[in-house]
Amino acid sequence: MNTINQSGWRPTTPETCEGSTGTFTGNRALMLEEALIFEIGSTDTTGVEVAEPAEVASRLGGLARNTPIGLPGLSEPETVRHYTRLSRQNYAIDLGLFPLGSCTMKHNPRLNEKMARLPGFADVHPLQPVDTVQGALGVINELAVWLIELTGMHGVAMTPKAGAHGELCGILCIKAALDAKGEGHRKVILVPESAHGTNPATAAFAGYTVEDIPATAEGRVDVEALKARLGPDVAGVMITNPNTCGLFEREMRTISDAVHAAGGFVYCDGANFNAIVGRVRPGDLGIDAMHINLHKTFSTPHGGGGPGSGPVVLSKALSPYGPLPFTERHADGHITLVEEETVGDRHPHSFGRMCAFNGQMGMFTRALTYILSHGADGLRQVAEDSVLNANYILRSLEDTLAAPFAASGPCMHEAIFSDDGLPEGFSTIDIAKGLIDEGYHPMTMYFPLVVHGAMLVEPTETESKAALDQFIGALRSVAERAKAGDESLRSAPHFAPRRRLDETLAARKPVLVWKDPELAQAAE
Amino acid sequence: MRYFTEDHEWVDVDGDIGTVGITDYAQGQLGDIVFVDVPEEGKTVTKGDETAVVESVKAASDVYTPVSGRVIEGNAELADNPGLVNEDADGEGWFFKLTLSDPSELEGLMDEAKYEAFVAKL
Amino acid sequence: MRYLPLTQPDREAMLGVIGAETIDDLFVDVPAIAQLDGPIRDLPMHASELAVERHMTALARKNLTAGEAPFFLGCGAYRHHVPASVDHLIQRGEFLTAYTPYQPEIAQGTLQMLFEFQTQVARLLGTDVANASMYDGSTACWEAIGMARRVTKRGKAILSGGLHPHYVSVAKTMAKYTGDHLETSLPTLSVETDIDTLIAAIDDDTSCVVVQYPDILGRIADLRPLADACHAKKALLVAVVTEPVALGALKSPGEMDADIVVGEGQSIGVGLQFGGPYVGLMGCKEKYIRQMPGRFCGETVDAEGKRGFVLTLSTREQHIRREKATSNICTNSGLCALAFSIHMTLLGEAGLRALAATNHAGAVAAAERLAKVPGVELVNDAFFNEFTLKLSKEARPVVRALADKGILAGVSLGRLYPGADGLANGLVVAVTETTTSEDVETLASALEEALA
Incomplete structure (x- = not known):
């Protein structure tokens, strides 16, 4: 191994780094290569000071660790530098427009972060006596009230840990309700082809058989096909509205009525609630359960892949089956936590508990802060601006990129394009990677599955017109280069911290943990 | 004699032993294959059962057995070298061998010429 | 606006x-x-x-915060000091406001961090590999049971009475729908864990035994005989760790041949936050990776041959496998995993061992002090930083009375096991580096008064 400097860290593959950048370090000015902690740290180094232990006889029952763990440490300055350098290899909303359709990458207000860190919320234990956590329970209760109001539903389950966990909660409510009616033999959940993968995965996780419902040419659920499939074996449907093609399911009420008439329940995937919040109440469309991704509609940060939070609003028919625990506000303002200890016979039909403790409190605090900041007028404006921005992109680019549902009328909060019209050898991925070189995170690629080479663009309401105009210009330029057969796009990105990565190699020979190359070599 | 299914499996029959794989067309559609799960020896399968799994980076596909029978061998080579399916889908990249329990099932399958015509229309 | x-x-x-x-x-x-x-x-x-x-x-002020009071709560969530730089670094916009790293060329920061996290977690738990996190310990525990079912193709899981009751509840909820059969039991206020009972219960239908280490009462037992008994029947051993700091002082479950190890990572870097968001840890033996739920980050190279990282083995996941996925999990606990990883990097092995030693010594001193209070009996022989006291009267009213005096005395077993008379006098007390000897004295005198 060729160690380049005495400070101990080494670039990843020195030969190619030197060759391609011509620098001694492999760095390119502000673009800094960073080795792994296992390469730069040591097990003797620590960045913390811990008080000396009191002198007592150990009571570890003969199980004291007697082998090294292999955890490298860094001093505080090295730690700060390591993670700061890593952070700079990430794209983020804070850097620019992040048009990832269906994922809703909107600005994360910093007031939310500040409020979540108030010690009164951040430094309380979930099992403290309820009298000592009235404020924390108050946050949960207040957010629950606004989620019910905003959706026009009857109840809400706050504990699900993320959107997919919320889906599971809704499906378990449906299952419990059917069992209670003696209809447990209903084993089929209908899911449109355009659904998020979590929908069928959730239904299967809960023991259901999943059947696809086709989409119409205009990008909506085929209502006739759905009606035809309803029957005594169908437990319910899972429908995303607005759907993943960016369209409102205008027959939603008809669908709900038909499903109810056939004895089933309607689950709505609320991933796209941000398009209608404050303007449309899902409860008015006859749905029975809908999860709300707090990170999509209510601006809690995505954090590079979570944590999420997926409260589920429930109809009157399903509310009795919701999970424990939940909060209950009494006339005197005191709030109790209804859990195993206190439930008694007040919530006898609950399907049970979904997670330890009380749900994603840190996300509740942020979401409540956001709701109160926007207020009733601001939330309505959120929906309107998100829809306006998406339609502006759709109409500005439909002359350049194929827009399969442009004729279906206005889109909601996201615009969908396809790879139709790109020359042989060019695909959606080339447009996406070209956008990276233009300084953007790509749109959602190849989803939903019902559109060939789908490009799903969701600008969100927190983009200015100037930001949209620049993005439209960039996407137009990349699309035109593709149409002109510009081969350089096929190897894009050229200017990112890494070029296209070899995913085949990663999957064929999985390397999921770091192994000391010298030890690994010795082992062979 | 080699027979084909509309799901792009092939089966080579020698006496009552069948060797099953996926077609070159199928491997081309899947792209770089990264993982293959083949059945264990002794497993009894019925025509149309999900008997093996083949995965590329972005897709997972079930392989349905074209005929019923009892598995006598899975291709152990594929565990270490799934790329063999890309390199030689028609030969070295076979998935499993089985003893046919009902050779009459072969009648419903396509021969090579028919399969080529079928693929040409896709 | x-x-x-x-x-x-x-x-x-x-x-x-x-x-x-x-x-x-x-x-x-x-x-x-x-x-x-x-x-x-x-x-x-x-x-x-x-x-x-x-x-x-105004809402925040209505809470009695852990930092304001002598504080002794644990049972799955622990108060540790989190270095200031952890919270600073996770608030860098490039981490905080990034998405799941689906475009690896512009997400190497998150991806490299996840690769480091997976390695740290695997080494801590003693497993070959670890995934990029789950929601929390309780959901990771259920996922481990489901995974054991897929690996063994058997449907009966035996859950130790020492497993956190919320984790048991989550498993019971899910098992109702998946058809898994769960054998569960309540813990007893005794010095011994139920390892021998578990060993006797394993049969040819058993997919796994789930055991918590240290358990809900803070007790520690050697898992090796249990692992051997599981393997003799071709069942898996699932070990659950709710206090990862313990593994700085104790042998890891992986070392004792557990097949799947799950944990709650909250103790390292995350903070109490009234129960969430936390971070589920999940590791296993390499041969089982295809049955793991959740995301994996893996090493590869880019088109110029530079080392880089990508999400990999995605065909297990819902966005590709849909109804045949290993789990429906999508979003996990990325930012909490980052906090865990940064805190672990600051600690390093030396720091983690020192932290664990301080926790254990503080807990031993506290246990011995509190056991001297009339009406208090120490249940545990062995423990790490959490132990159970048997009081001469029901613990719940005592906890409430002490809370009124501004002392957060611990978790009463009556709260966790409503209706279980044999447990009602149990009080689980956790002691960490944040607990002072003055805090222990305050608790001792208050208990003495309450039990008089």
Whole structure:
């Protein structure tokens, strides 16, 4: 191994780094290569000071660790530098427009972060006596009230840990309700082809058989096909509205009525609630359960892949089956936590508990802060601006990129394009990677599955017109280069911290943990 | 004699032993294959059962057995070298061998010429 | 509204480009019955930062925070000191406001961090590999049971009575729908764990035994005989760790041949936060990786041969396998995993071992002090930083009475096991580096008074 400097860290593959950048370090000015902690740290180094232990006889029952763990440490300055350098290899909303359709990458207000860190919320234990956590329970209760109001539903389950966990909660409510009616033999959940993968995965996780419902040419659920499939074996449907093609399911009420008439329940995937919040109440469309991704509609940060939070609003028919625990506000303002200890016979039909403790409190605090900041007028404006921005992109680019549902009328909060019209050898991925070189995170690629080479663009309401105009210009330029057969796009990105990565190699020979190359070599 | 299914499996029959794989067309559609799960020896399968799994980076596909029978061998080579399916889908990249329990099932399958015509229309 | 950059002239110009008269034209597909004609009722109009901050701060003030009181709660969530740099670094916008790293060329920061996290977790748990996190310990525990079912193709899981009751509840909820059969039991206020009972219960239908280490009462037992007994019947051993700091002092479950190890990572870097978000840890033996739920980050190279990282083995996951996925999990606990990883890097092996030693010594001193209080009996022989006291009267009213005096005395087993008479006098007490000897004295005197 060729160690380049005495400070101990080494670039990843020195030969190619030197060759391609011509620098001694492999760095390119502000673009800094960073080795792994296992390469730069040591097990003797620590960045913390811990008080000396009191002198007592150990009571570890003969199980004291007697082998090294292999955890490298860094001093505080090295730690700060390591993670700061890593952070700079990430794209983020804070850097620019992040048009990832269906994922809703909107600005994360910093007031939310500040409020979540108030010690009164951040430094309380979930099992403290309820009298000592009235404020924390108050946050949960207040957010629950606004989620019910905003959706026009009857109840809400706050504990699900993320959107997919919320889906599971809704499906378990449906299952419990059917069992209670003696209809447990209903084993089929209908899911449109355009659904998020979590929908069928959730239904299967809960023991259901999943059947696809086709989409119409205009990008909506085929209502006739759905009606035809309803029957005594169908437990319910899972429908995303607005759907993943960016369209409102205008027959939603008809669908709900038909499903109810056939004895089933309607689950709505609320991933796209941000398009209608404050303007449309899902409860008015006859749905029975809908999860709300707090990170999509209510601006809690995505954090590079979570944590999420997926409260589920429930109809009157399903509310009795919701999970424990939940909060209950009494006339005197005191709030109790209804859990195993206190439930008694007040919530006898609950399907049970979904997670330890009380749900994603840190996300509740942020979401409540956001709701109160926007207020009733601001939330309505959120929906309107998100829809306006998406339609502006759709109409500005439909002359350049194929827009399969442009004729279906206005889109909601996201615009969908396809790879139709790109020359042989060019695909959606080339447009996406070209956008990276233009300084953007790509749109959602190849989803939903019902559109060939789908490009799903969701600008969100927190983009200015100037930001949209620049993005439209960039996407137009990349699309035109593709149409002109510009081969350089096929190897894009050229200017990112890494070029296209070899995913085949990663999957064929999985390397999921770091192994000391010298030890690994010795082992062979 | 080699027979084909509309799901792009092939089966080579020698006496009552069948060797099953996926077609070159199928491997081309899947792209770089990264993982293959083949059945264990002794497993009894019925025509149309999900008997093996083949995965590329972005897709997972079930392989349905074209005929019923009892598995006598899975291709152990594929565990270490799934790329063999890309390199030689028609030969070295076979998935499993089985003893046919009902050779009459072969009648419903396509021969090579028919399969080529079928693929040409896709 | 401060988060919305469009101006009214912008909106009008954009409507012009779209060819719409008003914003309402863009909502034509929404049936009239579902259209609200005005703002949501009762919800106030938009508010300034200052006004919102006042409202939230007033709510926060209604809580007794752990830092304000002598504090002894554990049972799955522990109060540890988190270095200031952890919270600073996770708030860098490039981490905080990034998405799941689906575009690896511009997400190497998150991906490299996840690779480091997976390695740290695997080494700590003693497993070959670890995934990129789960929601929390309780959901990871259920996922491990499901995974054991897929590996062994058997449907009976035996859950130790020492497993956190919330984790048991989650498993019971899910098992109702998946058809898994669970054998569960309550813990007893005794010095011995139920390892021998578990060993005797394993049979040819058993998919796995799930055991917590240290258990809900803080007890520790050697898992090796249990692992051997599981393997003799071709069942898996699932070990659950709710206090990862313990593994700085104790042998890891992986070392004792557990097949799947799951944990709650909250202790390292995350903070109490009234129960969430936390971070589920999950590791296993390499031969089982295809049955693991959740995301994996893996090493590879880019087109120029530079080392880089990508999400890999994705065909197990819902966005590809849909109804055949190993789990429906999508979003995990990325930012909490980052906090865990940063804190672990600051600690390093030396720091973690020192932290564990301080926790254990403090707990031993506290246990011995509290056991001297009349009416208090120490249940545990062995423990790490948490132990159970058997009081001479029911623990719940005692906990409440002490809370009224500003002392957060621990978790009463009556709260965790309502209706279980044999446990009602149990009080689980956790002691960490944040606990002072004055705190212990305060608790001792208050207990003495309450039990007199």
